[in-house]
Amino acid sequence: MGADRAGLRALLDAATKGPWSWRGNTDSGDVRLQGARADVLGIVRRERTTDDPAAKSLDEYLQECERSDGKGGWRPWTAAERRQRVRRSYLVDGIGEPRTDNVLAFVDPEKLLYEGACDLAVYEVARNQGLPDDTPRSHPQVYRGDVVDVRSANARLIRDGINALPGLLDxxxxxxxxxxxxxxxxxxxxxxxxxxxxxxxxxxxxxxxxxxxxxxxxxxxxxxxxxxxxxxxx
Structure with a gap:
């Protein structure tokens, strides 16, 4: 037998219990994969933070810029001014409400909570350097955002189950x-x-x-x- 049946059974035990089915309502932009007692994956709204790459990129850009000093000259942006600019331009909308992004997320079968796929990403350069799989993108040695895995039993079951299916059928x-x-x-x-x-x-x-x-x-x-x-x- 070519497929790793023991590995697949272990993933089945760790993942959200089936049967799985698609559910949701497009009127509210809600489409998700649901298990017997909990969701498997879906698109969720995530509030933007100062740790986001886009926020950090804007802050780094402002550090390289100058602004008017009000006296005909130029001066660097202060840290407080940069934080305020990042907040207004990226973190909140025109009326001060938090900005959100729709992101792919997987449910943790034990916590029964959604976790963003980007927050569970395993980075290629981290794995190649022998760093732990939970090494974040902010780590200085993670110089590229390419993903090779997602630390979710549900995500891994989808990947490994699909990859094993042809061999199992054979x-x-x-x-x-x-x-x-x-x-x-x-x-x-x-x-x-x-x-x-x-x-x-x-x-x-x-x-x-x-x-x-x-x-x-x-x-x-x-x-x-x-x-x-x-x-x-x-």
């Missing part, structure tokens, strides 16, 4: 072919008769049918040959 197909062959062999043993070529054709046809290699008409023809062949045993 394994199931192979198991069904082996079952058909074993049942045919058992029947021959019970009848104390060697298989005819028609029997062999039937087993091969059943196995090919599982893989989608034969049409129904071809299967029926093989079954007819099997019936005819069966009358000629002995």
């Amino acid at each position: 394994d199931l197909d192979a198991a069904e072919r082996e079952r058909d062959q074993a049942l045919a062999a058992l029947a021959w043993i019970e009848l104390d008769m060697p298989p005819t070529q028609a029997d062999i054709d039937l087993v091969a046809a059943r196995g090919a049918a599982v893989a989608g290699q034969l049409t129904d008409a071809q299967i029926h023809a093989a079954a007819a040959r099997h019936h005819i062949g069966g009358t000629n045993h002995g």
